[in-house]
Amino acid sequence: MRSITLNVNGIDRPVPLDDDAMPLLYALRDTLALKGPKFGCGLGQCGACTVHVDGEAVRSCLLPAAEAVGHRITTLEGLGTPEAPHKVQAAFIAEQAGQCGYCANGMIMTAAALLARDPHPTEAAIRSELANNLCRCGAHERILRAVARAGA
């Protein structure tokens, strides 16, 4: 079995790899025991697994871990902490923008990537950016409000 090195939240981490097709999500959750990225569909349809690769929102359930070598990977853990949350996390907390919270990882990571390139997005831009992030509990309106708050 070979080992690859992934740069996750600013730290180089060794990851054993016995199948080049293994998606990044399993390296993050199973090997590195991170809790931010979530398994939702494995099909790139729901967004629950979203992470940043070199600052861009990427579906970690589809991207092979081997292809992430040499790139900067950021997960929800790396965005902010409970004590010092990222502005998008802080806005989600302020708006209580989630019920079960399972989709929140993808919503927050996608919104943070949007705000990094468009600090004050229109509501239409926010809706369009989050169009492929699904929520089942019906927290949509609060999520839109939270992203707008962070991008105000």
Add this chain to the structure above:
Amino acid sequence: MSLSRRTLLRTATGLTVAFALPRAARASTKTVVSAEVDAYLAIAPDGAVTIYAGKVDLGTGARIALPQIVADELGADIARIALVEGDTVLTPDQGGTGGSTGIPVGAMTIRQAAATAREKLLGLAAAKLALPADALEAIDGEIRPRAGGAGVTFAALLAGADLDLKLDPKAKLKSPAEFRFIGKPLPRPDVRAKFTATHSYVQDHRVPGMLHGRVIRPPSQGAELLSVGETEIPGARVIRIRNFLGVVAATEWNAIRAARDLKTTWREVQTKASSDTLYTDIRATPVIREERLSGDGTPDFAAGRVLRASYAWPVQSHGSMGPSCAVADIRADGGTIWSASQGTHRMRRLFAGFLGLEPSKLRVIYMDGSGSYGTNGNDDAAADAALLSRAAGAPVRVQWSRQDELGWDPKGPPHILDLTGALDAAGSLTAWESIAYLPMNTPGLPGIPLLAVDAAGLAQAQGRSAGLLAGNADPPYSIPAHRTLIRWLDDTPWRPSNLRAPGKIANVFAVESFTDELAAAAGIDPLQFRLARMKHPRGAEVLRRAGAAMDWQSRPSPQQPDSTAKTLRGRGIAYVHYKQAENFVAMAMQVAVDRSTGGIRVERVICAHDCGLMINPDTVRAQVEGCILQTLSRTLFEETTYTGGRVTSTDWASYPILTMPDVPKLDIILIDRPNERPLGAGEAAAAPVAAALANAVFDATGIRLRRAPLTPARLKAAMA
């Protein structure tokens, strides 16, 4: 050696806050007897309070509502209240979390326990301070003289002893004027951790030596496993128990690969059932018995203007965003299961049965999962994990795939309503009949039969249970002659379960759409038509409030469409008195219909909602938002399709749900009634959504859609 209470609590869930924990030395004797106050509450030597709740927080906000209730009723310091939920060793069996009973049943028992405890503490303090109890008050963890002066802490009064008293159902409750926390929109304690990746969901739970499991489901319902190949994945192992087939591996990806690559052959059962023929299949299903839900006599449809219509609701999935998951550690002499089940005590009883364990040797611990809206696949995933764990001799985590979840979760059952109404010459509603075709629940069924247990050939009770499906099949109005009949069916296409507001969404879709049909036939404004027949002042108020917020102009529907317009706009309203006994909800909507595509865009939703006393108005609001948006999704998009014994809508492309661009503006009016009993908020507002939408579409287009989902294709075809 038995586990200490502290260890038990630390391993319970990530939610238990690291307070100095009560009664640490007597962990093994912590009572869960529901008649005892100690089953629900503990006061530690340092004064910290722990609540033990049998019902759990499913993302619904009970995790803040319960501390608010106990802080007020006991007089505790809200900053020093911890909560343990749904742990069969630590919490009493309060029944499953469902049917909007968390607050009105579960929390009210805990409120009564807190009041009982407060009365005892007042008595102890009265003796200690030599003052009459009614000169004292409980506040912030102390009993203090109302007139001022030094108080005495709960901890000092108890001096390390248990409360040791029976729950007094008559212990005096505080009046709304005395509330300090109830009624306040306090933030939920778990939200910050959820948004910063420090919260552990059951999907995140890991135990030492744990293997990852996957179950290979049959290609179609009831297929028999004929042969299984070997796995070539390193460290993976195939486990077969009759038709139950799974793999375990040290890493999750290897478990996925092993399951994916395994060669199997199955003998399938031939079936003709298909979602294309669902409604003819329902009408061909034998009726076990006919029940009169309400009304007396036989409405006379011989005279006047008679309208008849049939409404239909499809099979739907719970569609939880995170597929079901569980971790189980099953040994020969006992075990532990970590599950997001809505009924951990029920799970212990059922699982002890098929695992052949003493119930007391099996512990089930609730952990948050992805939101569930009824009995989804969580209990099945736990059964998968339990059987694999026992066979593998190690703890096993089973994570369902998206295809497992949409394919195999127990489904919200389909149903049909046939409605007949009569108007007299003056346009007055004289007679009404509802006939609902619903799958019959099996009386006394202890739980929904589990896939793994059946596949493995183990014994479990067989039958169907899908919640209180008949509610609101009858109209909520005064009608001179009315009856509602339920034709209980012997079967339904897929294993059913309770899915949010079971039956009521489809029933209200039919009843409130048909009310609109009658109003339109009578040439009367639909809001006025309802108000004229309203039985309850609280019902009239929600209708009036919703109408006022919509700036409702009194006129009959439909409006006269502009034959040249590309977009047609309309408004609709619907009402429910939930289960004819609980919440009062009115829902008004504005829609825009694209004439060329039949696409429906919901532009605005107004909901006036009365659930009695609100413990926390922000969590109530969140639940109402969820009811509206999830039910818009079910009404516009969702239909489980199937053929040949297999579900064909097994991903988010074939089972689409509401997305961000679809989200309308929500205007939610919460009517607080602090002197009324509190009701749940997780279901009622779902019930009138479909009818309000269909009524708005009718107003816009003159087309009456009677079958959900209200897809563009169906509307376009009807407009052509």
